[in-house]
Amino acid sequence: MDDLLKHFITEAHELIQQATDDLLALERDPQAAATMNSAFRAVHTLKGSVGLFDFAPMGLALHAAEDLLGALKEKRTSIDTHAIDILLTCLGQIERWVAEIEQAGQLPTGAADEGYRLARALRSLLDEPPIQTAVAIPEAEHEWIKELFTQESRNLVGLRPQNAPIVAIRYIPRIDSFFAGDDPIALLRSVPDLLALRVKNRDPWPPAAEFDPFACNLRFEALTGAEIESVKAVFRFVPDQVVIHEITRSVESEVLGTVLNEAASRISIGSTETAGTRTLRVDATRIDRLADLIGEMVIAKNALGHLAGQISDGLDGKHLAQSLLANHAAIERLVTEMHGAVMNVRMMPMRDIFRRFPRAVREIAGQLGRAIDFTMEGEEVQADKAIVEGLFEPLLHLLRNAVGHGAEPEHLRVEAGKSAKTRIVLRALRDGDRVRVEVEDDGRGVDPATIRETARQRGISSEENLDRLSDAEVVNLIFAPGFSTASEVTDLSGRGVGMDAVRSAVERLGGQTNVRSLQGRGTTISLSLPSTIVMTKVMVVRLANELYGIPLDGIIETTFVPSSRILAIGTSEAFVLRDKTLPLLRLADLLEVPRLSVPSQVLKVMVMALGDELVGIAVDGFDQRMDVLMRPMTGILAGMPGVIGTTLLGDGKVLMILDVPELIR
Incomplete structure (x- = not known):
């Protein structure tokens, strides 16, 4: 794919999103002249960009969309839901075509007929007489x-x-x-x-x-x-x-x-304006900071070369050690700053993914006949690019279920004393060094009794365990594999359909999920995620002679527990920590490797969060805490359960970084 086409694809995505945002805003406020002008400019620019390539069906549809927007702008026809629907349908098809071009380099078969159909649908809204073309041929x-x-x-x-x-x-x-x-x-x-x-x-x-x-x-x-x-x-x-x-x-x-x-x-020709000015996606000051740090690292590298020369000249050991330590401290500082600068470059606002959801919510609500008041908060909150992009599918599923299951019909809401429209909020906020993303609705909520009965019927949990769980803990069973309260399985079926997939996707990003619900009041599903997944803080633990890494953000604390305080509960184990009984698992058993032949009198235990519960993980020893550049598993090891990725230690050995919650499940 040549550079011009790559630039076109990047710009097309941005222009489609801009036009979509403007159309949704116009639906709320048809008199907003600035929004109308912005939508017209976006479609006009996109049409001009398409004209540089051999994508005639796209040009045909966009030309009709531009004409319709021009008529709306000049008030030759009125802005209504039907006009917005057709324009959004056109943009949705253009978006799919751009994705096809990105994958295959060309439009799919049948694009010509689809482009003509879209153009005809768009022009059907223009209050203009049809063009007369019947004249005698010479x-x-x-x-x-x-x-x-x-x-x-x-x-x-x-x-x-x-x-x-x-x-x-x-x-x-x-x-x-x-x-x-x-x-x-x-x-x-x-x-x-x-x-x-x-x-x-x-x-x-x-x-x-x-x-x-x-x-x-x-x-x-x-x-x-x-x-x-x-x-x-x-x-x-x-x-x-x-x-x-x-x-x-x-x-x-x-x-x-x-x-x-x-x-x-004869053919009427539209203008062929070239694309508008492209903006730099990374702030120039961030790039300048990286350049400065690289310059300092070069100086530190040259200092190492100078020390190597002094060694060959017979520099005394004490002075050499002091020089090496000073140089190491300088390099360590620079690496830390470089890490921060690179992470800053990779950070992107939640806005980049959030803005794709208003159209999706609108379409789902239209299919189900639900009245939805959808708002977004915290769009300026930033996280690593991989985190932000990895959230699209989980959030789309949560929003789909909020509309499909959480929202009640208007007459039922009015009878219950609520507003006619179901309020759905998508928000992001900082939570220490993590990011929390929430989908909240004020709909019917989740009924714990229904969850208990469904879990009992489907064998999700035992009778004894279900009776022991509180209502808040029962509600979190919607994340269990195979759980659903829907009587009919469809793309828009009840909350719980595919929620295990949501949890798995979030955990692959290093996050956790949680749900809070009050029956008749609404539901809030929270996703807690790290700000970045490229550089990860890990606790290095030891099993016999092997070392493993555990992500530090999942560890609440470490403690030492005397063997005499370990309680046997059936075939399981537990211990008491500050008057609270916690289950105890041994990492060796989770990895299916032999335990130490001589049991220790004092267990080294990591207390970790597993959902809303705490669990102790026993290891043979604690090593060190360190920042690591984690590489995901690839090739035949890509699907290995319980392993997030790997990194290299200072001695060149490979350290496997474990996903303890997945090992437990």
């Missing part, structure tokens, strides 16, 4: 159409549906078309559903000695079964060089022997 035009149709008529039998028209094309490129940036062959190859093609010389060929390879002396005549608007879109930049005729069955008697009653259709 006699001079009849002959080449008759010749082409007669020559190809046998091949055309059965190639089109009954009564479907055929479009005839005559394209005579300019002699200097190559220098004008045109590619006649590429244009003909872009014509959808091409049925026949004849290439002839326009003028007699000159002698070989006088032949000019840079002059175009060709004439193209073709037949296609595509819609005439799709054909026009292909030749939109060469209107003076092409004539297009639509031929129906009624004019084919006696092999086109009658006078054609379809008009020669």
Whole structure:
């Protein structure tokens, strides 16, 4: 993929999102002139960018969208839900096409028909009379159409549906078309559903000695079964060089022997403005800071070289040790600052992912007939790029379930003394060195009794355990695999469908999930996530002679527990920590490796959070806390359960970083 196309794809995503935001804002406030102008500019710029490439269906749809926005802007037609729906549908299709181009480098099969359908739907809202195209075709035009149709008529039998028209094309490129940036062959190859093609010389060929390879002396005549608007879109930049005729069955008697009653259709050309100014996605001051740090690291590296030279000159050991320690301290400081600077570059605001949800919520609410008041808070909160981008699918699922299950019908809300619209809030906020993202609704809430009964019927938990759990703990069972209270499984079924997938996705990002709900009052689902997952703080623990890393943000505390205080509960173990009984698990058992042959009299225990509960994990020893550059598992090890990734220790050994909650499950 060339650089120009990459720039187009990046800009297209931004312009589609900008136009979507503006249309949703217009739906709330149709009189906002600035928003209308912004939406028009975004579509206009996107149409101009598409014009640089051979994506005719996109250009056709965007041209119609621009015309409709122009009519709305000039108040020639009114802004209503139907107009917004069609414009958002168009943008959604453009977004899918851009994604297809990003993957395959071209539009999918059927894009021409879809582009024509979208354009027709958009133009149906314009309060304008249809363009009259029925004018008599000059006699001079009849002959080449008759010749082409007669020559190809046998091949055309059965190639089109009954009564479907055929479009005839005559394209005579300019002699200097190559220098004008045109590619006649590429244009003909872009014509959808091409049925026949004849290439002839326009003028007699000159002698070989006088032949000019840079002059175009060709004439193209073709037949296609595509819609005439799709054909026009292909030749939109060469209107003076092409004539297009639509031929129906009624004019084919006696092999086109009658006078054609379809008009020669000339192409109206839109402007081909180039893309607007692109903005730098990383603040220039952040890049400057990185450059400064690199310069300081080069100086520190040169200092090491100077020390190496002094060693060869016989520098005494004491002075050498002092110099090395000072240089190490300088490098350690620079590495810490470099880490912070790189993380700062990778940080992006939640706005970049949040702004994709208003349209999705609107579409889901429309399908289910729910009245939703959707708001977003904390869009300026920043997190690592991988965290922000990894949240899209989990949050989309949570919002889908908030609309599909949490929101009640309007009449039920009014009867309960609530506002007619269900309020759904998507918010992000800082929580120490972590980020918390919440989806809150004021809907019907989760009924703990229903959760208990469903969990009992589906074998999610034992009777004894269910009776022991509090209502708040029972509600968190919606994250259990296979749990659902929906009577019918659909994409929009009840809260709990796929919630285990939400939890798994969040935990892959190093986060935890939690749900709070009051029946009749609403539900809040919280996702607690680290700010970054590239550099991770870990606690290095020891099992026999092996070392393992445990993410530090999951460890509440470490403690020493005498063996005499370990309580046997059936086949399990527990201990008491500050008057609270905690279950005890041994990391060796979780990893299925042998325990020490000689049991220790004092257990080293990590107290970790597992959802809303605490659990103790016994290890053979604690080593050190360290910042590590974690690499995810790849290849055949990519699906290894219980392992987040790996890093290298100072001696070159590989340290495996464990996902203890997954090992426990």
